[in-house]
Amino acid sequence: MSSESINKTFQALANPVRRSIVDLLAKEPLSTGDICQHFDVSRYAIMKHLNILEEANLIHSWKSGREKVNFFNAIPLQELYRRWLDRFQAEDANSMINLKNLFSQREAENVMTNVSEKESFQIAQEITIKASKMELYQALTHDIDKWWSIRLFQHSKLKVDPTLGGQFYETTEDGKKALWGTLILIKPDEELHFNGALGMPNAVNSYYTYKLREVRPNETVLELNHTAFGFMDPSWEKDYREGWNSLLQDLKAYVEKL
Secondary structure, three states, X not given: OOHHHHHHHHHXXXXXXXXXXXXXXXXXXXXXXXXXXXXXXXXXXXXXHHHHHHHOOOEEEEEEOOEEXXXXXXXXXXXXXXXXXXXXXXXXXXXXXXXXXXXXHHHHHOOOOOOOOOOEEEEEEEEEEOOOHHHHHHHHOOOHHHOOOOOOOOOOEEEEOOOOOOEEEEEXXXXXEEEEEEEEEEEOOOEEEEEOOOOOOOOEEEEEEEEEEEEEOOEEEEEEEEEEEEOOOOOHHHHHHHHHHHHHHHHHHHHHOO
């Protein structure tokens, strides 16, 4: 994380209104209109605060009809955490959610309990990586086994077949297999769209995408969007949000060491 990015993060969080906005978005995505209802200031002032947070990469937004929906992006805070605390704490103690344990618990239950009235969630995150789009695309496909740290099985291998209908799957030498996703749209060096439950049981549909945007030579922004809907446990959104945070950090660490 560059000194400029660190300065932008701290400057963005120096304002109490912006900190309150981040607190709101950490709970759930909100439209700009919804955010305005929480504050006794003008819509113009809120939009200025949102622009500052977006410039610091603490939030980003997607157009939904006439409104913009704003999402919290925890990755800059995760990077700050790792910058100063990794040396003092074990690698697996840095707020990474253990999705393997989550999957194992759901498999052991094998029943549709604790389903939520909330029938969908959307996770949107982005991270800047010092690499070209081609290098990132290679890491997301052919090199997936070298950095994807979350596994369902011990001593397993991960593979992505980067063709339309190709599978992202995990296998072991003793025949265990798990499907993480199926490719439904491919734009080489630009986009990958997967359909896959990522371990969520019950009647759940899940769809996740990567979009690569090179902002300057050898510096690329990766945009992740994960949408799921169906019968879900209330805790799953938080679990998957934290899991994606850690995976994107693993990807960044792997690619930037090449």
